[in-house]
Amino acid sequence: MALPDLITEIPGPRSRALAARLRRYESRNVTFLADDWPIFWERAEGVNVWDSDGNRFLDLTAAFGVSSLGHTAPDLRDALTGQAQVLMHAMGDVHPTELKAELCARLSAITFERWGAGQGKVILGNSGFEAIEAALKTSLLRTGKRGVLAFSGGYHGLGFGALTATGLPFFREPFRAQLADFAAFAPYPCEREQIEAVLREREIGCVLVEPVQGRGGCVVPPRDFLPMLREVCDSHGILLVLDEVYTGFNRTGALFACEHSGVVPDLICLGKALTGGFPLSACVGRAAVMDAWPLSSGEALHTSTFLGNPLGCAMALASIERHGRPEIAQLVRERGARLAAALRLAGEVRGMGLMLGLESTTERAIGAVKRALRDGVLLLADGPESDVLSFSPPFGVADLEIDFVAGKLAAWLS
């Protein structure tokens, strides 16, 4: 763990050369390329990232919330490299591995079984959006109803199914012509009457919601919001699907964010920190809900080539082992309180645990992200207007690093 150490101007010559190469060969909408952006990552450890020019950065993003246990966490790395020696790929839905069986059992144990709600059953996927799409299909099979009630500002990923339920127009508009119309949107958060009004108008099979909106700008709903949704779902016989792709695995100071309000969902979607660095996601559901899927007759209805990849399963098992220790949640609450106190010196702070946002304006937040990079700190802006400076560091972020950032914030936001 260490503060930034910059030996070239940012971006350095190597990063600029690599940007020129990417500009030539990558589709132009993917990586944002400008004179002052990006740097190219070469290696990382703990809270630090080194770029191709040898500069050391302080990462306050945990790379989209994935590297919660720190970059290149030794136990996750050992799980990956150990597995890579013996088997890198199997036949996920045909001839799988012991690791897949073990991971499904562990996912059940840490969710529904831990919540006293019986056994859970799992559909594994690769990206977070695939876990959402598995949940949407499960909901249709279970309820027979095609409608999904989602929320404005919600982000569930960009595959067509998940995008249909994503409440950020920026991502939807260019593809509107190919989007289905199964989603209805309510404000986030909202009152029970607003949900009931949608349910009167539309035939809804599930409510899809983030317990704390991440990309939507680190929005924490009132404490009674999830319990209210649970009650509404129960009274209408529809499913509550929690998208904990971002909030899961201690990010908010509890293993899962729904635990803050004691709400047990019907389906929960997980990704990001599930493995700490391998593209693997999971949709976990109450066994009775998941059993809406017909028994496989030899051809799975929902699968993919890399489903249950053994490298990802090995990392997920190591990650779950660490995340299950109560001291991790405790660390997040303590580090989160420390970081929030530091951020409050610069403005209004929202969020929970180590999922924090500093309210700003679009211009200031984007300016701050760029200035921070020049000072060796990796940050991102969230919110529908990119007006929230977001902080989701690895859990091991130290006082020294928090103080360093606190000392710079005013200048970054000016």
Ligand SMILES: Cc1ncc(COP(=O)(O)O)c(C=O)c1O
């Ligand atoms: C809450 C939430 N759901 C789903 C996703 C989509 O995950 P992925 O980008 O892995 O498809 C994200 C990604 O940021 C997310 O934050």
